[in-house]
Amino acid sequence: MFKFEVLIEDKKTKARIGKATTSHGVFETPVFMPLATKGVVKTLSPEELKEIGAEVILGNTYHLYLRPGMEVIREAKGLHNFMHWDLPILTDSGGFQIFSLGETFKINDHGVEFKSIIDGSRHFLTPETVIEVQEILGADIIMVLDECVPYPVDKKYVQEAVLRTLDWSARCKKAQKRENQALFGIVQGSMYQDLRRLSAEKTVELDFPGYALGGFSVGEPHDLMFGVLEPTLNYLPGNKPRYLMGVGNSSSLVEAISLGIDMFDCALPTRMARNGGVLTSEGRINIRNAKYLKDFSPLDPNCCCYVCKNYNRAYIRHLLNVGEILAHRLLSWHNLTYIINIINETKSAIKNDSFSDFKNAFLRKECNE
RNA sequence: GGGGGCGUGGUGUAGCUUGGUUUAACACACUGGCCUGUCAAGCCAGAGAUCGCGGGUUCAAAUCCCGUCGCUCCCG
Numbered sequence: 001m002f003k004f005e006v007l008i009e010d011k012k013t014k015a016r017i018g019k020a021t022t023s024h025g026v027f028e029t030p031v032f033m034p035l036a037t038k039g040v041v042k043t044l045s046p047e048e049l050k051e052i053g054a055e056v057i058l059g060n061t062y063h064l065y066l067r068p069g070m071e072v073i074r075e076a077k078g079l080h081n082f083m084h085w086d087l088p089i090l091t092d093s094g095g096f097q098i099f100s101l102g103e104t105f106k107i108n109d110h111g112v113e114f115k116s117i118i119d120g121s122r123h124f125l126t127p128e129t130v131i132e133v134q135e136i137l138g139a140d141i142i143m144v145l146d147e148c149v150p151y152p153v154d155k156k157y158v159q160e161a162v163l164r165t166l167d168w169s170a171r172c173k174k175a176q177k178r179e180n181q182a183l184f185g186i187v188q189g190s191m192y193q194d195l196r197r198l199s200a201e202k203t204v205e206l207d208f209p210g211y212a213l214g215g216f217s218v219g220e221p222h223d224l225m226f227g228v229l230e231p232t233l234n235y236l237p238g239n240k241p242r243y244l245m246g247v248g249n250s251s252s253l254v255e256a257i258s259l260g261i262d263m264f265d266c267a268l269p270t271r272m273a274r275n276g277g278v279l280t281s282e283g284r285i286n287i288r289n290a291k292y293l294k295d296f297s298p299l300d301p302n303c304c305c306y307v308c309k310n311y312n313r314a315y316i317r318h319l320l321n322v323g324e325i326l327a328h329r330l331l332s333w334h335n336l337t338y339i340i341n342i343i344n345e346t347k348s349a350i351k352n353d354s355f356s357d358f359k360n361a362f363l364r365k366e367c368n369e
Numbered sequence: 370g371g372g373g374g375c376g377u378g379g380u381g382u383a384g385c386u387u388g389g390u391u392u393a394a395c396a397c398a399c400u401g402g403c404c405u406g407u408c409a410a411g412c413c414a415g416a417g418a419u420c421g422c423g424g425g426u427u428c429a430a431a432u433c434c435c436g437u438c439g440c441u442c443c444c445g
Contacts, residue, residue: 277403
C-alpha cells in the first residue's frame, strides 16, 4: 500500500508538509533519506539510524543484485528482514549507476548490458528485470529504470535519453506485479527546459504514485539547476510526492523545499563524514585540519546530538588520523543528525507559518559562510 | 686490534655496479582543497633532502678515489 496526502501548504512559498503511508509505516515529508546502497548506511546500525531520526532509507538495485544477489534476498524474505530495518525503504533502480559507472555499461533500447565490477561477469538489466529485482527486495517505494545523463551534454543525446527513459518507465509500470510497492517515475531532460517539460508531462501521463527529478547535481551551476527545476515542477501534480534525487547540501534542501520538493537523498553527508567533512551550524569544517589538534569543543557548538554531547573535535580528529573506524561512525552520526535537524526545523517553520522567514535567514547565513 | 656493510626530505627506502634523460624518485607521515539517486576509510594538490663531513679525479660526482666521523655486523 502507498498513500500520500498533503497536510499543510505554505502560504508564501510552495513548501508543504505531507504524510506518506507505506506497508512499513508512515513518514512525514519533507524527508531526507540516508543512503544504504549496499544494505547498510555505512558504519551505522538500524537502531542508531532510528535514534538519529532517519525514517526512510535507500537501497540500490544494481549493487544488491550483484551482492549478495537475489537468491540470498529471496531466502531472507526481503531487504527489510535481511538488514533488520522495519521502517520504509526506497530502492533506486540502478539507473544512476549506468551514469556513474559508465565505462562498464552498454545501453540500447532493450536495456543495459554491463560487466560486473566485482568479477567481470556479464549481466543484462531491462526495465522488466529491474522491477523483478525490486519486487524481491521488497522496498516500499521503487524506482523506474532511467537514463541519467552527464552535464554538459548535447541536446540530441538528452532527447534520446528522455525518450528512452519514458519507454523504460512505461515498461516498468507494465512489468509491476506486486501492489504494495509504490513505483515512482523519473523526470530527466538535463538542463533543457523543453525536454524537462516533455519528460514531466509524458511521465505524468503514465500515472505514477510519485515523481522523481533525476539528473540534477551532476556538475551544473547551482542557479541553473534551480532555474530548470522550478518550472519543471509546474508539470507535476500537487497531490503526489516529488523526490529530488541526489541533492543534499543544506541550502539546496531548504531552497528545494520552498519549491515544493518532498523527498531527498544524498551521499554527501555520510561520504563527507568518512573523509573528515563536518556539517556545522557555523559552516562546513574539515576536522583533519591542524587547527583542531587541541580543540576540545564539540563538532558543532549548537548541536545536541549524541556525538556533540560526548566527544570533542581533537579526539575525533585523532581517531580519523590514526584510521580508527569510530571516527567514521561519529562523523556520519553527526552529519546525518545535522541534515535531519535542518529538515525538522524546516517542517516546524512550515507548521508555524514562518517558513519564508526561516528560509531567508537560513540562506543568508549559508551565503555568509 | 682486524675485516665487512651502511650513512639520501620527518620516517623507511630507490638511484650508485656501467658518472651526464636527477630541475634527486617512491611510500608513509605532514599541510590544504574536493566530495551531491556512494565501485569512495576516497580523490586532487602542496610543502619538504644539494645526497654524513672534508678533499680529489673529471667538462660533469648522490654515483669514482682518498681521508674522516657516526651507526652496525663478524673475527679476536
